[in-house]
Amino acid sequence: MDYATTSELVDALRTGQVSAVELLKRSVDRIEKSDPQINAVVVRDFERARQAAAAADAAIARGERRPLLGVPLTVKEAFNVAGLPTTWGIPGTDKIEVAEDAVLVGRLKAAGAIVIGKTNIAMHLADWQSSNPIFGTTNNPWDPARTPGGSSGGGAAALAAGYVSLEFGSDLAGSLRVPAHFCGVFAHKPSHGLVPMRGFAPPGTPALSVGSDIDLGVVGPMARSAGDLALALDVIGGPDDAEAVAYRLALPPARRSALQGFRVLALEAHPMLPTSNAVRSSLQHLVHGLERAGCRVGRASPLLPDLERIASLWGQLLWAVIGADMPAEAGGASHRDWVHADRERLGIAHQWRAFFREWDVILCPVMPTPAFPHDHREMEARRLEVDGKEIPYQDQAVWSSIATLTGLPATTIPIGRSEEGLPIGVQVIGPRLEDRTTIAFAQAVEREFGGFVPPPSYA
Secondary structure, three states: OOOOOHHHHHHHHHOOOOOHHHHHHHHHHHHHHHHHHHOOEEEEOHHHHHHHHHHHHHHHHOOOOOOOOOOEEEEEOOEOOOOOOOOOOOOOOOOOOOOOOOHHHHHHHHOOOEEEEEEOOOHHHOOOOOEEOOOEEOOEOOEOOEOOOOOOHHHHHHHHOOOOOEEEEEEOOOOOHHHHHHHOOEEEEOOOOOOOOOOEOOOOOOOOOOOOOOOOOEEEEEEOOHHHHHHHHHHHOOOOOOHHHOOOOOOOOOOOOOOOOOEEEEOOOEOOEOOOHHHHHHHHHHHHHHHHOOOEEEOOOOOOOOHHHHHHHHHHHHHHHHHOOOOHHHOOOOHHHHHHHHHHHHHHHHHHHHHHHHOOEEEEEOOOOOOOEOOOOOHHHOEEEEOOEEEEHHHHHHHHHHHHOOOOOEEEEEEEEOOOOOEEEEEEEOOOOOHHHHHHHHHHHHHHHOOOOOOHHHO
16 A cells, blocks of 8 residues: 555545545554655644544545545645745745645645645755755655655655655656656656645745745655556636636647557757766667667757757756745846747747647656755755766756757656666656646656656655
8 A cells, every 4th residue: 555556546545445544544554764864754734634534434435526536635835835834945034924834735635635745845846855954854755865856856755765655746847757756656747837836935035925936946745656646637727716717727638548659759868068878878778679669759850949048048047946035146148138038938838739749758867967965065066976077067957958958848757777776767748738748648658658757765
């Protein structure tokens, strides 16, 4: 039961194989036993969760059917949950009152989910590690000397350690995809704007008004199966209240359901940084399997937008987002600069539309290496070793920029392990608002080649 999928847990709850109270107890017991070593679930709400589990059992007994009724789960610390602190890891913010759930959290509760706590993050959500002065450092369940990724690292570690079957985080520079890759789980970065971000805001600031989602940023699910990503997206997707007056979510169906016939472009190298042999070898192994399964696989296309320009433009727009909340003397981007960059982004989005008329998905790495050892020095001083070559720490972001710049959906799937036994994932990038296609491809890969494997110490 500890490593059951969410769909399996929903079935077990509906058929009476397990109660919500029993399921919650298993999660709590596992957290209390293992989390001293991992430090993933840093804000706990077990007492209210017990009350919610009892209420869920009563609802199931009455015949109620909701998508996540009775399922325990966690969310990233950065989401507002009424009655719990939202700190983003910033000292001195833990006493700020939070009175209202984030939209995503409210939708999870309405679907019957039981939010048992919040998971650790990087301070300010600004690192591919999950460490901050309030809650400390989260360790990777595959190797505690290494990071689980960030900034949604606590959630990926909680999934890998078997605490819960669903977690929800955010992604601006790979913050869902990187932890999934480092911890061997699944994640989905939705198309930009597909899931409302209201209530995902720094402590003490407005929850963001309707329609004011962060440029480049998204919120979305992590899980141990691709099917659970689809289930979760159905629960949390759709316009916020004011826009729902006029709009309804109507995502197109997946282009295909079986691997045979999928048109796949595989990218193993990026012009701006080296990628380790461990990551490239795992991707190559998957590609060979896809070819045998009947996919049409290519390794180059004249329709592919300029990856180097994408990364550069992404960095410029990211700096505009980050710089907006920094002192004026720190610099940033003028509105004029942002408008010019946004116009160029629109041109690249048009190129992607032409590209995806010929291809269904792109396969590419998430990061240049598997999970790296903890390194909490100043970011500018950090270096990452890629097969003996040092690169600046911040250069790792270029792979995630491909999907982020124009708001494309990207599903991360586990595909293998390195010689050291560390997980390796790949991201599946698809056409904007065709999230069902990237998830369906991930499901087909999982059926054909397998997916999540528990870390040896937690199996």
